[in-house]
Structures are given as structure tokens and as C-alpha cells.
């Protein structure tokens with residue numbers, strides 16, 4: 001096994017040393033948090049007025065959870081601890097109500113996040129001689145830029161291909177002898193289904209590894225990818241609120257994901273009670289960012305369900321491993337890597353005058369990719385008149401949805417009263433993708 005470390009001292013530090021580092025960093029984050037409008041109200045309300053009020057790591061649990069809604073309600077600057085002149089980058093993710101959540105990074109924060117990304121890449125055995133085709137979108141989404149910076153730091157040659165244009169992606173892989181892909185698992189499987197059409201065989205390519213993440217996938221999907229492409233696929237977990245990818249990453253043993261505990265404090269809680277669950281038990285992942293000062297975030301409820309492995313890993317790293325993500329404790333949908341909430345769709349369709357009072361959101365597998373279909377009942381049968389009128393209406397609904405959720409779903413128009421009606425709680429989402 002090709003075991004490489006980026007920062008061996010930290011990656012293999014004994015647990016006590018890691019906990020000590022966490023405590024020091026937590027105090028320092030508290031100092032920054034007290035400079036934000038949000039935490040300067042919240043921390044004193046639980047008796048934390050200075051970093052000295054944190055004596056042990058258990059004191060973290062005095063701090064209430066921070067929710068996505070807190071970020072939204074404090075948009076855009078309520079969690080900012082510094083003047084914007086100190087900020088060198090922002091990222092955002094979309095929100096349920098159209099209000100995004102924003103993340104601010106200072107130069108020092110970006111440097112720390114890049115270092116963790118470099119560490120993640122190195123843990124897979126990738127290095128300077130590798131050529132990384134980065135097929136995650138660049139922009140407000142963290143997937144593209146964060147991986148890009150980390151890979152450059154390690155010294156890989158980066159092809160900033162971003163997402164889409166499959167034919168060109170395959171040409172790039174071929175022409176530049178790409179060895180590593182950064183990609184969503186669904187897109188990677190889709191690419192495989194296109195190779196024959198382009199006259200390319202897997203054996204013509206130089207692929208060795210893929211970093212797959214940004215969406216839930218099963219062990220079966222990973223194996224399928226590995227067999228089809230004859231590569232090693234490494235699971236990569238992260239979220240924009242915690243700087244994007246690089247929160248947890250698999251090492252060469254591909255036995256679930258090392259969560260970098262010097263950078264993030266992880267708690268696994270029962271999503272109903274908020275209490276910690278016993279070690280090894282499934283629950284919701286709660287994260288505290290220890291490396292971002294421009295915008296501190298503590299005890300953030302990710303809504304992702306997973307468990308922590310307690311046994312050590314053969315690679316020698318002491319940072320505990322997070323299981324693959326087993327589900328969500330809310331209704332967020334991830335469609336080909338893009339996150340959205342059913343409420344965002346409802347918000348848009350219900351504003352369209354031709355739309356009646358019932359709709360349904362269907363998600364299904366279409367080959368390797370996910371397909372989103374929004375079915376709406378029309379207000380009046382007469383809208384189902386001419387073909388041209390129908391097409392115009394479908395395209396109007398599609399465009400308005402795209403402006404909110406960034407992807408354009410297929411739209412189906414239905415006669416009034418024809419979609420399933422509910423007497424109790426409506427079931428709006430029909431997701432027939434296979435369970436993990």
C-alpha cells in the first residue's frame with residue numbers, strides 16, 4: 001500500500017494531542033465568534049463571554065446548535081467576524097426560501113482549508129505526477145475551486161474542466177492522460193455509458209483514481225465505478241458550510257472517511273432529542289469548524305446521517321472515520337449533486353397563475369443520472385388546449401424553476417384533479433431511486 005502523509009505529525013497524532021489541539025483552536029474560534037453579531041448574542045446567553053469560559057471540550061456542548069436557518073436569518077453578514085477587506089473569497093449554497101447561505105474566508109482561512117484538501121488528496125496516494133481533471137462546477141459551489149487549490153498545493157497538474165460537455169471531457173482525459181477525476185458518482189457512471197458512442201475504450205485512457213462525492217451513493221455504486229473504469233474510487237465528503245470538500249476523505253484502504261479532527265469537531269447526535277448517541281451508533285453529524293475565523297460556525301447541524309468507526313485504521317491515521325452518508329434527517333433532495341428542497345419547487349410552481357393547487361415532485365434514475373420531473377395540475381382544463389400553448393407553459397415553468405434550483409426539470413402538465421390528492425399530510429415527493 002502506498003501510504004503517504006501530507007502532515008504526518010498531525011495525521012498520526014495520539015488522541016490526547018488531537019483533543020488538546022481542538023481545545024486550543026476552539027478557544028481561538030470562540031474569540032472570533034464573539035466578534036460576530038450572531039454569536040455575540042448567542043454565546044453570552046449561555047454564559048460564554050470570553051475564550052476562558054471554555055475549560056474543556058465538554059464546554060462546547062453548552063453552545064446551542066447552529067442551524068441552516070440561523071445562517072439564512074443572518075444573511076448576509078451576521079456571522080462575519082472581520083471587515084470585508086479581510087475576506088478573500090465567498091461561497092454560497094442555495095436555500096429553501098431563495099435566501100442563500102454564504103461562507104466567508106480570509107486569506108488565512110483559505111490557506112488552512114487548502115491544506116486540509118491537500119492532506120485529503122495525499123491520503124489517497126495521489127501526488128505530483130498525477131493529472132487531475134476537476135469536473136465539479138467552478139463558482140459559488142465549493143466543489144470546483146476548493147479541490148483546485150488543494151490539488152495545486154500538492155503539485156498535481158490540474159485540468160479545470162468543470163462540469164458538463166461530456167464529449168469534451170473524454171477528449172481532455174484522452175489528450176492529457178488524466179489519471180485522477182474529481183466528479184460526482186452519477187456523472188462518472190454517465191460518462192461510462194457514453195464512451196462507446198465516442199469510440200473510446202476504458203483501456204485507451206490513463207485513469208487510476210476518482211474522488212467521488214457531493215451526493216449520496218452506495219458501496220455498490222463505488223464498486224461498479226471501480227470495475228467499469230478499473231480504477232480506485234475514494235469517497236469524499238464535505239459541505240459548503242464547512243469550506244466544501246475535504247471535511248472527510250478516504251485513505252488508500254477505502255474503509256470509510258477520515259474526518260480531519262484537528263480542523264473539525266464532530267458530534268453524532270440523535271436528531272430528535274439532540275443528545276449525543278453512543279460511539280458507533282448512527283445519528284446526525286454535527287460539526288464545529290476550527291479553522292475558519294472570518295466566519296466561525298459551531299455545532300452546525302448538517303442533517304446528514306452517519307456513524308463514527310471507533311477502531312483504528314491500518315494507514316496509521318488516528319483521526320476517526322465517518323461512515324458513508326446513510327441518509328438525511330430533513331427532506332433535502334440531491335439531484336446529480338445539486339441540493340434543493342421541495343419547498344423551493346413549491347414556492348415557484350404555486351406562484352404561476354396557470355397552475356392549480358396540486359403538484360408532485362418525482363425523482364427517478366435515468367441511466368446513471370438522476371431525473372427530476374415536476375408534475376403540476378393546471379388551474380383550468382382549457383390550458384391543455386393547443387400544443388404550442390402547452391409547450392410555452394412548460395418552458396415558462398421550467399425556466400422559473402431553473403432560476404431557483406439551478407437545474408431545469410422535466411415538466412408535466414395534468415388536468416385539474418388528476419394528481420393524487422391527500423386528506424392528511426401530502427406526500428409531494430416520489431423518489432424511486434434505489435435506496436443505498
Ligand code: DLL
Nearest residue numbers: 093143213214215216236237238239240244245325
Ligand atoms: O457538496 C461539497 C462537496 C463538493 C463535497 C465536492 C464533496 C465533493 P454542498 O453543496 O453544500 O457541498 O452539499 C453538501 O452534500 O451535507 C451531504 O448531504 C451531501 N454530500 C456531500 N458529499 C457527500 C458524500 C458539497 N460523499 C451536502 N456522500 C452534504 C454523501 C454527500 N453525501
